[in-house]
Amino acid sequence: MTIRSEHRIVALIACVLVPLATCVFDRGAVGYTMYAGVTTYRLRVTASRNGAEMRVSCNDIARQIGGSAPLALVGADSWRPGRSTRALESHLDAVARGACVVTSAESVIVVLETPSSESARIHERCP
Amino acid sequence: MNRLAITRVLLGALFLFRTSALSHIARGIHAPVIGPLLGWPDHAPVHAVVGGLVLPSSIAAMLAIVRTLSALSFTIGYRVRASGVVAAGCGWIALAQDPFGFTFTLHVMLLAVAVHAFATKPSASSYTLARIFTASIYFWSAIPKLNVAWLSGDVLRAYHALGMGHSAFFLDAHASATAIATVVMELSLPALLLCRRTRTIAVIIACMMHTIVELFYHPDVFGWLMVVLLVPFWPSNEKLSPSASR
Numbered sequence: 001m002t003i004r005s006e007h008r009i010v011a012l013i014a015c016v017l018v019p020l021a022t023c024v025f026d027r028g029a030v031g032y033t034m035y036a037g038v039t040t041y042r043l044r045v046t047a048s049r050n051g052a053e054m055r056v057s058c059n060d061i062a063r064q065i066g067g068s069a070p071l072a073l074v075g076a077d078s079w080r081p082g083r084s085t086r087a088l089e090s091h092l093d094a095v096a097r098g099a100c101v102v103t104s105a106e107s108v109i110v111v112l113e114t115p116s117s118e119s120a121r122i123h124e125r126c127p
Numbered sequence: 128m129n130r131l132a133i134t135r136v137l138l139g140a141l142f143l144f145r146t147s148a149l150s151h152i153a154r155g156i157h158a159p160v161i162g163p164l165l166g167w168p169d170h171a172p173v174h175a176v177v178g179g180l181v182l183p184s185s186i187a188a189m190l191a192i193v194r195t196l197s198a199l200s201f202t203i204g205y206r207v208r209a210s211g212v213v214a215a216g217c218g219w220i221a222l223a224q225d226p227f228g229f230t231f232t233l234h235v236m237l238l239a240v241a242v243h244a245f246a247t248k249p250s251a252s253s254y255t256l257a258r259i260f261t262a263s264i265y266f267w268s269a270i271p272k273l274n275v276a277w278l279s280g281d282v283l284r285a286y287h288a289l290g291m292g293h294s295a296f297f298l299d300a301h302a303s304a305t306a307i308a309t310v311v312m313e314l315s316l317p318a319l320l321l322c323r324r325t326r327t328i329a330v331i332i333a334c335m336m337h338t339i340v341e342l343f344y345h346p347d348v349f350g351w352l353m354v355v356l357l358v359p360f361w362p363s364n365e366k367l368s369p370s371a372s373r
Contacts, residue, residue, distance in 0.1 A: 007256040010245045014238055015263035022231070022267075031270035034231035035346055036277055038285040066171030068158045068228030081289050087175075087226045094175035101172050 033084070041085045042113045043076040045095065047105035056099045056108070064098040085119055088112055092122040100126035129249040129365055131257060132204065134358040139202025141355060142240055143195065145233070145348050146218065155345020158228040164191040165228075166221025177223040187224060190217045201240065204247075211244025232347040235264060239356060251367045254359055261356040262317035265333075269313035272306070280306045291344060312336055320360055330360045 003011065023030050045056040055077075062073035072088050073095070082088075088095070092110045099108040105126050112120045128136075143149075146165040150156050161169055168184035176182075182190070194217035200210035218237040222229050242260045246253040276282055280302025287302070312332065319329035334357065337350040 002251040003255045003259075004250075004252040007245060007252050010242060011256055011259050014242045014260055018238060019263065019267040022234075029271045031267035032231045032235060032264065033271040034268070034349065035344075036268075036271040036274075036282070038282050038289070064171060064173050066169045066174045067161065067225030069175055071158060072227050081285070087229065090177075091175035091226060094173055098173045 035083070038081060038083055039085060040079050040081050040115055041076065041088070041119070042079045043073070043088070043095065044111045044113065045099050046109045047099055047103040048107045048109075049103065049105040054103065054105075056103055060102045061095055061098040064101045065094055069094070069098075079115075085112060085114060089120045092120055093124060096122055096124035097126075100124070130359050130361055130363055131243070131246055131249050131253055134257065134355060135204065135207065135243050135247065136202055137355040137358065138236075138239055138243055138352075139198055141348060141351055142198045142214065142218075142236060143202065145236060146194065146198070146221075150348075153348065155347055157230050157232070157347045161228075164195055165218070165233075166191045166194070166224055174224070175226055177226050182220075182224055187221075190220055193217055194221070198240070201244065207247045208244045211240050215241035215244070230347060232349045232352065236348070236352050239352065249365060249367060254367065257356075257359040258321060261353070261359070262320050264353070264356070265313045265316040265320075269310050272310045272313070277306050278310065279303055282306065286344065309336075320357075326360050327362055330357050333357055 019031050022032065029036075043058050045058065045061065047054050047056050058073045058076040062070035065073070069091075072082060089112060092112060096108045096110045099105070099110065107123065107125050110122050110124070144153075145156075146160065148160055148163050150160055161167065166187055168187045170184065174181045194214050197210040197214035197217065201207055201214055215237040218233070218240075222233060222237075239260070243257065246257045272278070280300075283302040283306055316329055316333055319325040319332070322329075334354060337353050340346060341350040
């Protein structure tokens with residue numbers, strides 16, 4: 001196979017380095033993980049105001065966060081399916097800020113649960 | 128028109144389709160485009176972004192427009208290298224601004240545009256680059272499937288239970304056989320595609336695999352993308368220079 005040095009560098013980046021680096025996006029798995037897995041998860045969001053605690057609906061939070069966040073948040077009060085919880089784990093702070101907007105609370109606790117364990121938790125003070 | 132030019136035109140058209148509101152007409156889009164273009168600002172009070180830097184709405188809108196114009200330029204063949212790299216770069220910025228909308232289908236499509244921006248001249252070297260890239264996608268798609276959950280068929284059964292796959296291929300004992308066959312094909316295709324003697328049969332096998340997957344499960348535009356990326360493997364009588372200059 002004939003390949004120029006410039007093309008060799010592009011091939012090294014696109015065919016080796018980028019796929020190796022994709023572990024950043026999906027639970028440490030190397031390669032393109034599309035459709036290779038499925039999981040279930042649940043979000044428990046609790047807001048505190050004047051010493052009282054209240055549950056916050058994920059559907060209400062979804063309306064406050066931009067982009068595609070509703071894809072992951074709608075219906076997440078109960079166990080729901082998803083291909084990965086990686087984006088949620090990495091952005092629980094945004095979920096907490098969304099809950100702050102919804103409730104005007106002093107602080108918010110967000111817990112992400114998977115069937116096997118509590119995956120991630122964040123305690124955020126509201127501005 | 129040579130096979131690389133055909134690939135570029137089809138890839139650019141697919142890119143323009145998938146990163147605009149036009150994609151709403153397709154079935155199985157996993158993270159639909161919000162607004163007229165991917166990455167269009169939505170003025171929500173809270174944003175989740177990679178790296179913590181939320182772009183101002185005007186910048187996000189400008190990047191979406193620049194990306195679309197660059198993709199159009201890439202498609203028609205005007206300043207292909209620069210326009211392909213800019214289109215892919217702006218696409219990755221849009222994905223970083225919306226991590227919940229990240230899908231590997233979009234990521235691989237952006238990567239394909241970036242790679243084909245460098246494989247424009249119909250030289251042997253350009254074809255080798257385009258072919259190695261396509262072969263690598265099959266290889267790297269198989270690696271995450273090498274686990275018990277996939278190979279036992281549990282993942283496919285879960286897709287079926289969720290209404291995401293509607294075929295006997297996803298049920299009972301068939302699920303495990305389908306899962307194993309998928310991995311075997313994805314691991315074999317790189318070698319079969321890169322070997323000249325088996326190239327044609329490999330293209331047929333790959334197209335059949337994508338057709339079957341598309342019929343029973345709609346994996347975003349992944350099947351379309353891969354069929355486009357198989358074009359450089361088509362048999363042809365093109366005369367290639369070993370290493371044409373830019």
